Amino acid sequence: MYLTTVLGNLLIILLIRLDSCLHTPMYFFLSHLAFSDISISSIMVPKTLMNMHTQQLSISYTGCISQVYFFVVFVSLETLLLSVMAYDRYVAICQPLHYTTIMRQELCVSLVAGCWFFSSFHSLLHTLLFAQLSFCGDSTIPDYFCDLSALLKMSCSDISLNELVIFIEGGLLFSLSLGGVLGSYVRIGTSVLRVPSTKSLFKAFSTCGSHLLVVSLYYGTTAGVYFFSSSSTSRDKDMIASVMYTVVTPMLNPFIYSLRNRDIKQALETFVNKVNFFK
Numbered sequence: 001m002y003l004t005t006v007l008g009n010l011l012i013i014l015l016i017r018l019d020s021c022l023h024t025p026m027y028f029f030l031s032h033l034a035f036s037d038i039s040i041s042s043i044m045v046p047k048t049l050m051n052m053h054t055q056q057l058s059i060s061y062t063g064c065i066s067q068v069y070f071f072v073v074f075v076s077l078e079t080l081l082l083s084v085m086a087y088d089r090y091v092a093i094c095q096p097l098h099y100t101t102i103m104r105q106e107l108c109v110s111l112v113a114g115c116w117f118f119s120s121f122h123s124l125l126h127t128l129l130f131a132q133l134s135f136c137g138d139s140t141i142p143d144y145f146c147d148l149s150a151l152l153k154m155s156c157s158d159i160s161l162n163e164l165v166i167f168i169e170g171g172l173l174f175s176l177s178l179g180g181v182l183g184s185y186v187r188i189g190t191s192v193l194r195v196p197s198t199k200s201l202f203k204a205f206s207t208c209g210s211h212l213l214v215v216s217l218y219y220g221t222t223a224g225v226y227f228f229s230s231s232s233t234s235r236d237k238d239m240i241a242s243v244m245y246t247v248v249t250p251m252l253n254p255f256i257y258s259l260r261n262r263d264i265k266q267a268l269e270t271f272v273n274k275v276n277f278f279k
Helices: 002-018 025-054 061-094 096-102 105-131 148-154 160-194 198-226 234-259 262-278
Strands: none
């Protein structure tokens, strides 16, 4: 599953770089999303596989801090990128005549740079607050990687400030990104239903289908595990959610975009033909 995640997302990035037809805002954002998926899995899975192979289930304090920082960075980045991609789809459907002037290269670069900046700041803030905590007693992490929420529960320090920052700053980041996604799709739905026709519905679905499926998978698994599951213990829920974030969702994203996307299929066909030609 890890190799599938890495190779699938690397292929998406490679196709976008090589095919000039994919040099558009949508695929520019998609390439960063694919890189984020690779990073999320690579932060957790190799260490987990090594622990399983050596049966030495341990991690250094420095390694744990590093996992916390980079995991929060790329999860936050993915959340923000999904919101930016939803805005891009809104402009493509609701303002198609002004799409090239609105989604110009400078704006796209600025949006991605903003996603990286806020993700890095968000992660640095929580990591610095976490690094000031002390731990005593049992040092067994109830997960297969250093999850921030699990580590806070293990601390014997006062974590009220950490929880307050997570609730306010983390909740604001998540709410704004989710609100951006929902707002964009409400506007898209309103625009499409204003002049209902089979052609307009099909065009909207073909334009937004892949992104909407990824968004549903990303947010839906979280809601399904934490809010609608009653047969598991809290620890089991946390473990399932962690696997969804770090393994399942990053693995499925390239398949969703390639299987439902005609441009990606054509780029892949062209790439394969070029490889066969040089052979």
